[in-house]
Amino acid sequence: MLVKSGTFGNMGNNCYLIVDEKTNQSALVDCTECSEKMLSFIGDTDLQYILLTHGHFDHIIGVKEIKEKFSCKVAISKEDEGMLNSARLSLAIFCGEAQNNVDAEIILKDGDIIPLGDIDIKVIATPGHTKGCVCFIAEDYLFSGDTLFCCSCGRTDFPGGSFPEMINSMRRLATLEGDYKVMPGHEEETTLNFERINNPYMK
Numbered sequence: 001m002l003v004k005s006g007t008f009g010n011m012g013n014n015c016y017l018i019v020d021e022k023t024n025q026s027a028l029v030d031c032t033e034c035s036e037k038m039l040s041f042i043g044d045t046d047l048q049y050i051l052l053t054h055g056h057f058d059h060i061i062g063v064k065e066i067k068e069k070f071s072c073k074v075a076i077s078k079e080d081e082g083m084l085n086s087a088r089l090s091l092a093i094f095c096g097e098a099q100n101n102v103d104a105e106i107i108l109k110d111g112d113i114i115p116l117g118d119i120d121i122k123v124i125a126t127p128g129h130t131k132g133c134v135c136f137i138a139e140d141y142l143f144s145g146d147t148l149f150c151c152s153c154g155r156t157d158f159p160g161g162s163f164p165e166m167i168n169s170m171r172r173l174a175t176l177e178g179d180y181k182v183m184p185g186h187e188e189e190t191t192l193n194f195e196r197i198n199n200p201y202m203k
Helices: 036-042 063-070 081-085 163-174 192-198
Strands: 002-008 013-019 025-029 046-051 073-077 106-108 113-116 119-125 134-138 141-145 181-184
Touching: 002 036, 013 036, 013 181, 025 113, 036 063, 046 063, 046 113, 063 073, 073 081, 119 163, 163 192
Parallel strands: 025 046, 046 073, 073 106, 141 181
Antiparallel strands: 002 013, 013 025, 113 119, 119 134, 134 141
């Protein structure tokens, strides 16, 4: 498995490309924009999915165009599905950003397994930042979106956010067996073992 990381947009969003090296099939975790940079990031891989950690505008603006270019499937939780077609729910309208409405083909729920070649990508529901936030696990990588950050967690003051739910989600991640490379939606990468020791929201 190959994992590529790139930072996109004016909010410093991290997007990730999971590639099954045997089949060249790939999955894009969040899609901040459709740009030459993003197209180069995806490259000549066989894009199968856009996997959305949640539905805020800065994670979904490029979804419609990338979906059309690659004929891939869009996956998001039921709770956040409405954000794909609402500038108000995605918060785009409050930030002067365009809302490129798009529909999802896959509705995610906790425990789902998404096959990508020989790779199984597991879905973990982690509400708190939004009602429908999810994280993805693939081999020894944890794609944490806006749930888990280095020594911090996502904001809970947006509509649908909940600090008690965030704390429960953080504690759930802390109880995962083993260590993971944590790939957050913003800022630097970290590891789950480091966060267990140093992140105040996991204690």
